[in-house]
Amino acid sequence: MFAADFEYYRAGSVAEARELLAAHPGAKLLAGGHSLIPLLKLRLAAPAAVVDIGRIGELHGISNGGGALHIGALTTHAEIAASAAVNAGAEALAEAASQIGDPAVRNRGTIGGNVAHADPASDLPTVLAALGATFTVSGPDGERSLAAADFFQGMMATALGEHDILTAVNVPAAGSGSGSAYVKFSHPASRYAVVGAAAAVTGAGGTCAGASVAVGGATAVPVRCASVEAALAGRALSADAIAAAAAAAGSDFGDDLLGDVFASGEYRKAVAPVYVQRALTAAAERAG
Amino acid sequence: MKVPVSITINGRVCEHEVEPRTLLVHFIRDLAGLTGTKVGCDTSQCGSCTVLIDGVSAKSCTTLAAQADGAGITTIEGLGDGEQLHPLQESFWNKHGLQCGFCTPGMILASHELLRTNASPSEAEIRHGLEGNLCRCTGYENIVRAVRDAAGAMAQE
Ligand SMILES: Cc1cc2nc3c(=O)[nH]c(=O)nc-3n(C[C@H](O)[C@H](O)[C@H](O)COP(=O)(O)OP(=O)(O)OC[C@H]3O[C@@H](n4cnc5c(N)ncnc54)[C@H](O)[C@@H]3O)c2cc1C
Ligand code: FES
Ligand code: FES
Numbered sequence: 001m002f003a004a005d006f007e008y009y010r011a012g013s014v015a016e017a018r019e020l021l022a023a024h025p026g027a028k029l030l031a032g033g034h035s036l037i038p039l040l041k042l043r044l045a046a047p048a049a050v051v052d053i054g055r056i057g058e059l060h061g062i063s064n065g066g067g068a069l070h071i072g073a074l075t076t077h078a079e080i081a082a083s084a085a086v087n088a089g090a091e092a093l094a095e096a097a098s099q100i101g102d103p104a105v106r107n108r109g110t111i112g113g114n115v116a117h118a119d120p121a122s123d124l125p126t127v128l129a130a131l132g133a134t135f136t137v138s139g140p141d142g143e144r145s146l147a148a149a150d151f152f153q154g155m156m157a158t159a160l161g162e163h164d165i166l167t168a169v170n171v172p173a174a175g176s177g178s179g180s181a182y183v184k185f186s187h188p189a190s191r192y193a194v195v196g197a198a199a200a201v202t203g204a205g206g207t208c209a210g211a212s213v214a215v216g217g218a219t220a221v222p223v224r225c226a227s228v229e230a231a232l233a234g235r236a237l238s239a240d241a242i243a244a245a246a247a248a249a250g251s252d253f254g255d256d257l258l259g260d261v262f263a264s265g266e267y268r269k270a271v272a273p274v275y276v277q278r279a280l281t282a283a284a285e286r287a288g
Numbered sequence: 289m290k291v292p293v294s295i296t297i298n299g300r301v302c303e304h305e306v307e308p309r310t311l312l313v314h315f316i317r318d319l320a321g322l323t324g325t326k327v328g329c330d331t332s333q334c335g336s337c338t339v340l341i342d343g344v345s346a347k348s349c350t351t352l353a354a355q356a357d358g359a360g361i362t363t364i365e366g367l368g369d370g371e372q373l374h375p376l377q378e379s380f381w382n383k384h385g386l387q388c389g390f391c392t393p394g395m396i397l398a399s400h401e402l403l404r405t406n407a408s409p410s411e412a413e414i415r416h417g418l419e420g421n422l423c424r425c426t427g428y429e430n431i432v433r434a435v436r437d438a439a440g441a442m443a444q445e
Contacts, residue, residue, distance in 0.1 A: 001330060008291050008308030008354050030355070037350045038332045040309070050308065054355060102420025103401055104338055104345045190333065191419065 179286025
């Protein structure tokens with residue numbers, strides 16, 4: 001199908017993109033286009049105008065400062081997967097980016113578009129929730145910073161307003177004695193996550209000084225698994241302790257489970273502990 | 289309102305005023321007249337529209353022509369050198385990596401991307417690298433053989 005007609009504007013800077021959004025109510029931002037264009041083609045979205053931010057240099061690239069990785073919103077999945085800084089400081093993020101879709105999707109899709117789209121089956125929101133990332137947003141009232149719990153608000157719903165632009169995602173860089181991992185059950189046809197689990201573990205000497213775990217795919221927004229985290233804190237990072245803690249993962253999901261013809265909500269909840277266990281095991285190994 | 293778009297396809301500059309909703313694949317097929325690049329789906333999942341944008345693989349059905357303004361595109365027609373087939377084309381032919389041929393242009397450009405990033409991939413890496421390309425005929429075995437063969441031939445060059 002052909003997309004419905006729209007006006008096309010190309011922004012050269014964040015300031016210009018904000019002006020274009022203000023001048024064209026209902027306009028949609030276009031980054032890599034790998035969520036928006038499929039919707040346009042199926043006419044599930046039909047904005048009057050599209051503002052292409054794909055060439056804004058200031059939104060591109062990865063820098064390291066103040067103990068965190070600052071990842072520009074336009075950085076592609078392929079760039080994140082290949083980044084030495086991300087592979088060193090946020091293994092789970094590199095691991096998730098390398099498993100998104102297929103190579104052509106990773107060459108054009110961006111981290112900003114991925115999280116702004118907030119598909120419950122996406123990989124990056126889950127990882128960013130577990131790693132304690134913050135989101136830098138440029139809006140009409142200036143710049144603000146949001147935690148993952150405040151940024152993701154529901155299925156395909158975020159804290160971004162109509163005139164907001166996500167400029168960067170900031171991920172605390174893991175120190176020595178910490179490790180993280182992402183493990184997913186990918187849908188065999190679409191390769192989106194049926195269930196994805198991200199874990200970060202701090203555990204010098206084999207004792208867990210702190211763990212954070214998030215699961216995506218089963219609920220509208222990624223869930224932080226507080227009961228798994230509590231069950232591991234202060235314990236030896238043995239295979240048994242990890243398995244026992246991971247078994248509690250489903251208890252944090254609440255009642256609003258997502259399911260489809262491929263996998264029911266109950267199934268996703270039942271299978272989640274397996275992926276949490278695998279993610280924790282890999283993260284603990286990297287921490288050790 | 290139409291927008292001016294200038295794209296260099298296989299070394300030749302193509303300039304047209306297009307509706308913003310024009311996809312790169314339609315620019316290539318309908319305006320530049322190069323029909324080697326195929327459209328196999330409506331959902332960005334089959335890979336038969338794969339081309340190289342500035343040397344890097346992309347789905348031309350999931351890219352607006354306007355996004356590619358100023359870029360250099362390589363399609364299957366531009367991969368070889370005149371009558372001289374590219375080693376990937378040669379290997380797909382020799383190893384029977386195609387039957388109906390519909391997926392082949394995309395498959396070859398996706399294979400090009402794979403070998404650009406990994407000059408000597410294992411069988412598992414070839415399958416992973418071609419995950420975004422569907423073939424309804426071959427069962428993939430001969431495609432994997434063709435890519436291995438091409439990797440070997442390119443290493444000797
Ligand atoms: C075949 C296929 C398979 C895929 N498989 C996976 C998968 O396995 N896992 C996965 O996680 N994802 C998958 N995706 C989605 C992919 O990761 C997309 O690239 C990503 O979700 C969107 O990024 P984009 O840059 O392409 O955004 P776009 O499509 O350009 O934009 C998406 C949305 O975000 C908004 N937006 C974009 N940038 C900004 C910004 N800076 N500030 C505010 N709003 C913004 C847009 O207005 C739009 O609403 C797949 C996509 C395809 C086509
Ligand atoms: S036509 Fe199917 S992915 Fe582009
Ligand atoms: S050869 Fe027919 S689809 Fe691949």
